[in-house]
Amino acid sequence: MSDSKTITQTPSNFIRGVIERDLANKSFEGKTWAGSPGDASHHRKAPIDQAKIRTRFPPEPNGYLHIGHAKSIFLNFGLAKDYEGICHLRFDDTNPEKENQEYVDSIKSNVSWLGFSWEQNKTTHLYFASNYFDFMYEAAESLIQSGYAYVDKQTPEEIRINRGTLTEPGKNSPWRDKSIDEHLTWFREMRDGKHPDGSMILRAKIDMASPNINLRDPAIYRIKRAHHHNTGDTWCIYPMYTFAHPIEDALEKITHSICTLEFEDQRPFYDWILDRLIENGLLSKPQPRQYEFARLNLTYAVLSKRKLIELVEDKHVTGWDDPRLPTLEGARRRGYTPEGFKLFTDRIGVSKADSWIDFATLEESMREVLNISCERRIAVLDPIELEITNYPKNQDEDCFAPNHPLKPELGKRVVKLSRSVWIEREDFMEEPSKQFFRLYPGNMVRLRYGYVVKCTSFEKDANGK
Structure with missing residues (x-):
């Protein structure tokens, strides 16, 4: 992500304030970690946890991750990194009917692609809720x-x-x-x-x-x-998810359980379960605390997993990695980058207020990152042939184009010029409009990285093109 360092953004994130207060108040002082998840007896004689905080990204493996999940991934893994903590990747696989290994593998691939790892100090923090049954x-x-x-x-x-x-x-x-x-x-x-x-x-x-x-x-x-x-x-x-969720967090010694707003009304039950199991001696204090933030609502994008599954299963798209889909697999094929997602999530921040984010904000973040990091190339998408009549036949020459207009250290590349070249169809008009300054009969333009040419005549095919 080094190429995007020149793009600065101060994220708005109320959860950072919560974590900083907890650390200042030593809210989780004395928290132990036995090296693996477990109940009160498992952690009782364990050493003090070296991770100052523990967060988790807990997807259910019943579909492919979409753009909205990128916000949660950057939030949970990012907070753990910033506060000398550890983020667990946990699969909440308590619903057997809709889950399979294909989704597990895809989720792991997506998290890695975004630049994060569930391994730290040669210890894996990849967990499955089903292992706690x-x-x-x-x-x-x-x-x-x-x-x-x-x-x-x-x-x-x-x-x-x-x-x-x-x-x-x-x-x-x-x-x-x-x-x-x-x-x-x-x-x-x-x-x-x-x-x-x-x-x-x-x-x-x-x-x-x-x-x-x-x-x-x-x-x-x-x-x-x-x-x-x-x-x-x-x-x-x-187990039902609302019962399993607090138990999973407690077994893994999660400090900050970060959920989307629809779980806010479930927080009293989350606390009730933990209080009763601590009272019964099965779990120990300090217990996890749940905090809620607004999920990503993106304009012009379908982020409902149910609807995405319908699009794929009914073959309206070619698969989960169709670039038209807002899945992370699709975004990857579309040319989106982890650095662009990082800038986007920083830019939109984290709050408790539901709001809609314009899809253009995501695209602008991607363009900013790509503009800085990507070398340039030329492509003609709708070509028409341009013949330079006074250029020698069977000859060509090298023209030189910069690989990046803002980074001369990246050097230049060769673009071949010959008698026949291709230009975009929209760059020529037989009868130009008033504000058209490209090629038309009698007009002169410069070929990029080449010569100035003048249109002396043109020919159409049988279809009038």
Whole structure:
């Protein structure tokens, strides 16, 4: 990225202020790291973590990354780099139906292309949420045993109705106050595949009258018979993302869990899960803290993963790397650069206010970087032949063009000049308009890096061109 250093931009980023306050207040003093993710006992006797902060980029491997993800990648990896920390690459693969290895490989390639690594000091920080399934199950049983979770046998429609609305409280499930032993037995039966998909769920026991509807006994486990790309057919129950997310962060000793704004209402549940598992002795303090920022809303660009999948599967485009798509694979083929994305993300900053960014801002960032870093070349896209009638036949000569107009140290390249050359069709007009100063009958122009020529005549083909 050295070529873009001359482009300076001071990013607006409220999360930097949060991190600097946390470091000044020693909010994570005493945080230990055993060299790998783990529970309270795993980290208890470990040395003090040398990473001042830990962040994570946690994509779900159910599609290819798009331009919006570049903002999160630069944010999480960039903050870790700037504050002597470490950023983890974690695949949130808790939904087995939509995930596969193809997406995992593509995401890793994209992160590397943007200039970041999940390895530091010969240690990899590449993690999969599915590798924590055993602990998540243990955590769920712990919540049941301490009276903080229960198995609900209501139908999905009954759960929806009894959840209440934004203005009306919900109603307790008739299964909510059954004995702990009954709930534990039913949950183990769920694990052992004794009940059909959708017949039961495990719910957190919080408050069905909470004004935050996300705290009205949210689901934390469901039955789902599906092959998983990492764990195979080991499990027929899977944790919900909102339950798995805080646990993953805590096991990895994340300090700043940075999410987009749609998770703001989930933060109380994030904290509730961590508080209960710390209370039960499974996790330890200091616990991760979640912060939300506005996702990238880009004009004239479809960033919905669902819609992008539809475009690809219905063959409206040639694939995920089609340069018309706003995927990082497509952007790469289009000629976009990591340095351009860095300038773009610095320029738009990080805030909590939703706003729309003009696509032209992205293109301008790319042009600025390319203008500085790229050597020049000539291309004629819609050619017509120009014959220099007084130039000797069977002869050519070397003309010299600078490789970069602002960097003479890059030298020059040879451009061949001969009797026949090609020019853009739009550079000639038979009947020129008033402000047309290029080639037309009787007019003279200079060929770039060559001679001055005069149009003495022209010929058309059978189609009048």
